Amino acid sequence: MFELSRGQFYKAIPLLNNGHPHPEVQSILENNNPGWVFSDRTDAPRTALVWSKGMKGHYLIGDETNEAFFSKLDEFVTTIIAPRMRELGMNYFEVSGNHNKWNLKSLFASRELQQPWDQIVYESKGFEAHIMNNSGNFRAVNLRSQEWKMHEYENKKFVYDHINQFWETEEDFFEKGYGYAAIENSEVIGVCYSSFVTKEKHAVGIETLPQRHQRGVGTNLASLVVNDIVQNGYTCYWDCSLSNEASNKLVRRLGFKQIHQYHCLGFSL
Secondary structure (H helix, E strand, O other): OEEOOHHHHHHHHHHHOOOOOOHHHHHHHOOOOOEEEEEOOOOOOOEEEEEEOOOOEEEEEEOOOOHHHHHHHHHHHHHHHHHHHHHOOOOEEEEEEOOOOOOHHHHOOOOOOOOOEEEEEEEEOOOOOOOOOOOOOOEEEEOOOHHHHHOOOEOOHHHHHHHHHHOOOHHHHHHHOOEEEEEEOOEEEEEEEEEEEOOOEEEEEEEEOHHHOOOOHHHHHHHHHHHHHHHOOOEEEEEEEOOOHHHHHHHHHOOOEEEEEEEEEEEEO
16 A cells, blocks of 8 residues: 555545545545545555545545455554554544445454444535524624734634644635634634635534534524635535534525435544
8 A cells, every 4th residue: 555645646536436525535635635645556546545634534435346455454554544643642543435335344344343423414506695693792704804814812723723623724724715703702702614625615614612502603604604605606515423413403504405424433543
């Protein structure tokens, strides 16, 4: 198995054909978001394992029958991937595939697997922002605005921690992504932003401080971000776990349609 350089990532893009083209993966192969790519060969990959820094998880893409690749996969995880993940403070391996032919349990049969879970994928190609009247005093500030860049809001680190998790640099985000922060008095209480970007789609990330839930913060921020994404000609993509009732309710409230459901599993390293 070989690790592709960033200049070689594009060679793995055809492996997304005949499966679900996760923006979490495609954005890496297009060099928009950070990650690692491991493949059976560097010239014309047949199968690849892609690690997403933003998701802190792995995706299998390509030919699920490539025995030469899979016979070495488990050992490769132990000897190469696990040490690198531990250096980044991670000790859990999470993986999914880009189509339902992947037999993830058999690939990692020697591991003590956690209970698998499902992810739900939604998309919106057309959208008109509907800003709700909020019950608090918060307001939304565009992360591309001079107000955001110049004003010293409290808890500004909350936003930059999200940006730095999903993006190589803050400059990359401000050049390619969209986002808003919710401000109450002078404190940041929530954020919504482009987490992954491809030529055609923007995936959405969102978080509100726990003590500010149930106040319409997430709905207001998401409405603004989705509007910016769609108005600029992109499809908006939303991926959340089946068990995340709040996220599923919010995205359906915004008019998104479910397009896909896929399985994930994980194990401790």
